[in-house]
Amino acid sequence: MNHSKWKTSRTRKLLGEQIVESSAYVEAGYAFALAQAVHDRRTELGLSQSELARRAGMTQPQISLIEGGDSVPTLPLLTRLAKAMDASLTIDLDGDQSAFVFTAHDSGRPDDLSFGGRSSVA
Numbered sequence: 160m161n162h163s164k165w166k167t168s169r170t171r172k173l174l175g176e177q178i179v180e181s182s183a184y185v186e187a188g189y190a191f192a193l194a195q196a197v198h199d200r201r202t203e204l205g206l207s208q209s210e211l212a213r214r215a216g217m218t219q220p221q222i223s224l225i226e227g228g229d230s231v232p233t234l235p236l237l238t239r240l241a242k243a244m245d246a247s248l249t250i251d252l253d254g255d256q257s258a259f260v261f262t263a264h265d266s267g268r269p270d271d272l273s274f275g276g277r278s279s280v281a
Contacts, residue, residue: 174243189252191228193259196228200244214243 171178199212201222208222210269215222216239224230225240232240246261 186231187228189257190231192228192257193231194228194241196248196259197240197244198223200246202224204244206244211240215239233251 200210207213208226209219211217212219214238217236221230225232230256237248241261244261245265246263249258249260251258251260251263
């Protein structure tokens with residue numbers, strides 16, 4: 160196939176073409192959205208990966224893998240991460256639009272994005 164004829168998913172959607180995404184592609188999108196949410200909250204707090212790892216009882220390479228989208232943590236680990244970042248984690252998996260939101264404990268309810276919640280969407 161001629162590479163100049165390749166179209167991105169976004170281009171295909173804009174052209175109205177039907178897109179069938181593999182489950183691996185969708186799962187990778189979730190991993191990257193979660194990675195962005197962890198990174199955004201960590202940097203918002205001014206924490207290094209090492210400090211976040213210490214707070215969560217993990218290692219810096221484990222945090223790096225999560226932030227790189229190379230590892231999807233278990234629910235107990237997500238709970239430890241949220242606690243270490245003094246936040247609640249809201250996960251919304253709704254078809255094409257999925258979001259991972261860390262909301263600081265002192266800023267309101269986890270589902271209230273207008274009060275400091277950071278959202279990363281897949």
